[in-house]
Each structure stands twice: as C-alpha cells, then as structure tokens.
Amino acid sequence: MKIENLEVFCLVVEEGSINKAAKKRYLSQPAVSKQIHLLEENYETLLFERNNGKLILTESGKALYPIAKKIVNDYHQSLVIVSQIKNKVKLALNIGASLTIGEYLLPKLLGEFKKNFPQIEITLKIGSTPTILAQLEKDQIHIALVEGEVKGENFKVTKFAQDEPMVVFAAKHKWKNNRNVPLRDVLTEKLIWREENSGIRVLVEEILKQHNLLDQLHVYMEFGSTQAIKGAVEENLGISILSKLAIEKELKEGSLKALPIEGIDFKRNLWVVQKKDYIIQKSVKVFRDFLFQKTYST
Template sequence: MADRRLQVFHAVAKHGSFTRAAEHLFMTQPAVTFQIKQLEEHFNTRLLERGHGRISLTPAGELVLAYAERILGLSEELESRVSELTDELSGVLNIGTSTTIAAYWLPQLLERFKRTFPRVIPRVVVGNSQLTENRVATRELDIGLIEIVSDQQAIEHFSAAKDALLVICAPTHPLAKASAVQASDLIEHAFITRDPGNAIREIAEEFFEAAGIPMAEVNICAELGSLATVKHLAAEGMGYAIASQAAILRDIREGRLVGIPLEPRIYTPLEVIIPRDKFRSRLINTFAEHARTELAAMAETFALKAQLASRNH
C-alpha cells in the first residue's frame, strides 16, 4: 500500500548505500536510483548527498525519512487490521528480545506460533534487555521479551515466568564441588561478567550488594556481551560466571560446565512488554498471550531437566 518511492528511500537511508538497498529490496541498482530521482523530483529538492562513496541525508531528507517511517509503519498496521477482518492473522510483527531469550527460548516459541499463524512474519531484533526495553518504549518495536522488570511508564509488562541463575565453572574449578555458594564464597575467585545493560549482570550486582559486598571488591576478569564466550572462558577455567539455567543445561549434561545454586536463590524474570498506549492489533495481543503461555510452560520443562541433570552429575 505504501508509496514504492518511500520504501526505496527508506531502505537507502537505513542501509546507507544504493547497492545494499537494492540487494535488500531485490531490485537493480539503476531501479533504486530511478525511484530516488522520482521522489526528489516530486518534492523538488535534493534528499540525499552523494560523495566519496558515502550517502548522507539533507535536512529535507531527514524530514522525509521521519515521515516515511511513520507512513510505512501505518501501512503495515493497515495490512494487519484488514486481514483481521477475514480472520486470517497476518502481517509483520516487530519483536525485540534479549540475547539469552533469543538463543534458548525464542526458537521454540516462534516455531509454535508460526505453525498456528503461518502468514505472520516475525521480524526479530536481538539486543540486551535494556536496549530492547528502550526500543519498545519508543515504539520502534511492537513487543519485547526481556529479563528485567520494566519500570518505564511508557511500557506495559506481563510476568511470564522466571529462570534460576547459577554459578557456572569448569569441573576442575575450586567451586565445582560446592552444593551451593554464597556471595562471600566467590570473592577470592575471578568473575566473568556480562556487558552493561545486560539483565543478568544487573541481578548479579544486586546479589553481591545485598550481601554487603560492593562491586569494587568483586574480582572481575572480563566483561562480555556474548554468552557463548562467557561459557567458553568458564569451561576453560578462566573464572566463574553467573548464567541462566536454561542457557547451560546442555553444557552441564555434556560435562563442560558445572552449575551451582546460589544462596540465597536468585532468578531472572521473563517479561513480555508492549508500549502502554500503542494501538493494539489482534496480532500483537495474540502473540503477547502466546509468549506468556509458552514461556511459562518452557520454564517448567527447563526446571525439570535441570533437576535430572543435577542428579546425573
């Protein structure tokens, strides 16, 4: 429904390249250039500055881009709403998730949703929980799946489940034989933590501070944005980390890592968030309810698997 010229202009502005925009839109580069030329002739002004292999927006281009994003968003929403009248749930759904949820929870959640609603196109953006929360608040995303309880007024959140956090380390690490560990037991050992804005990092810091241990006294040896890298360094004996139970079950079963409960027990929440005053299509409401139900069921399954894994090791 949206003007093709606006779609092409939006792609060029976002990708910063005529070539990459053409690849994204499955068009030839001359066709992309023609559409931009047509749009500039329509407004009788230059929208893009081209030079030295780079593309930048003119002031008029910045204005057109802002409106293009709103128009394209409304066009997608219109497609979704009209399809609802025929009882066919379809359209693009912009989903943001934290890295852990994206890796260990989202695949099964999306698979089951797609089997029921094959015409829905999930568009997933992965980032840490804080980034996802901010993008939902500014309505860049329709829905978010995160591991922190949102306190932003612009967001409505629903608690779906919780996932236990465990200390992970190599089987040869001094902590590996412990049945449970307190914050004071961890001080003398190197800690592999997550990147700022990561929900598990925030919960871990609260765990130490609740025990009266300031983070300045915690022996941090690395700050990593990649959970795979965290697990690798821990498995290689570089230190311990704190990770989601769901994310380490396979590693524990295969003997690469040991998972040790924290005392007191701590958990990461699994939250479904949507913009508070966002127009609620049936697609958004249906996926939000699906996510809450599936996350709760999967959390029970992960907890059962963790009990079986602990008995076998």
C-alpha cells in the same frame, strides 16, 4: 490539516532537525519546513523556535507531540487492521527481545509457534533492554520480551516467566560435587564477567551491594558475549554467573556445571512489555496467548 503534516512534525521532533527529517523522509528541507508551517497556521502558534542553532520545541509543540504521535500511530494501525480484515496482507509480528531471552529462550518457542501459525511473518530484533524498550516506544516493534528493569508510564508490563542466574564453572572444577556454593568462596575466585550495564551484571552487583560485598568481587576478565564467557569457563580460566537459560545445553552435555549461591536468591522475572492504549493486532494477541501457554505467569 493532513496526517502527513503530523507525521513530518513527529519526525522533526524525533530527529531533532529539519535537515535530518527531510533526509529520512526523502523530501527537500523547504518541503518539510512547509509542512511545519501549515501546522503552525492551523494551530495559530509556533511549534519550534531556534536557540543557538538548535531546534527547540515551544510549550505548544511539547503539548502537541504526544497527541500527534498517537494520532499517527492510530492511523497506521487502522490501515493494518483493515487490510488484515480484507485479507490483502499477511499477518506480521515484530518482536524485540533482550539478549538472554532472544538468544536462548525464543528460538525454540518461535520454531513451535511458526509451525502452529505459518501465516504469521515473524521478525525478531535482539538487543539490550533499554534498546528494545526504545524500539517499542518508537513503534519499531509490536511487543518486547525483556529481563531487565522496565521504566515508563506508557508501558504495560506483565511477568511471563522466571530465570535464575547461577554460578557456572568447569566440569573439572573443585566445586563439581558441591550442592551449592558459599558466597565467600565465589568472592575468592577469578570471575569472568559480562560488560558493565548488562542485565545480569546489574542484578548481581545490586544484590552484592545490598550485602556490602560488591567491593570484594574479583573481576578477572570482561567479555561482551555470553558464548565467549562459556568457552572461557569450560577451559577452567575462571568462574562466572550466568542465566540458567543460557547454559541449559552445556549442562546437558556436561561441559559446564552450575550451582546456586548459598543463602542468596538471584531469581529474576522475565517481562512481556506492550504500549498502553495501543490497538493490539491479531498476530500480537495470538503470540501473547501462545507465550503464556508455554511458559507461566504468577
């Protein structure tokens, strides 16, 4: 049995078909089928069965997959680590970040990090928290920075900072001289909101639900872009609730104002997520140490 047999097996499981796995691996379907057959001969059991044209894992296949995945991952990590020790490849760092962190927190941090560690080649992928965690699960990134809820027994989760969603409004809005905003006043305004399932919307709606106030929220417009929301609020088309990280520039320039909601704590934690039982590459350790030096964790 070879590593390639396990790699192909894992790919077939993840793609759901021999045809898709063959295309992704640039192999013929018979070649992929042969790899699976070799594994089945080695373990003396079927790993897949067909049900209404669909490829379904057998109980043996289900048991083998997580073990095979770990063996494949460990093998590829060993190649990277040994190559780094031999100085034959540059250090690589693949980061995944949810939208607010990736767009507003990381650019400045990564600029400073790159100045201190120019030998590390950085790739940043930005997406929703579920998308980024799925990429981490599939080893498409080394480390994830997210603000949403993290589920999964395979993840090691550590707080690295905190963010506070705030009520955001135009500089000429009637609240411009307030120190905070009563929730009842927020509920009477036209709210310019992120799309459903965005991290900040889920957080705010969950808190309002706890106070039995969610049905009183008046959503005036929905945008899929924080930048678009800020532009609309600047024009005084309505108010919004946005991450404090996302509006720092506008607050300094004076084009937007922001206040906390009276009596409600919207603070949320920002998380570093890594896979458990994963050999930490030097570049990841260096970045993690740098991140915690520049932010905070309690």
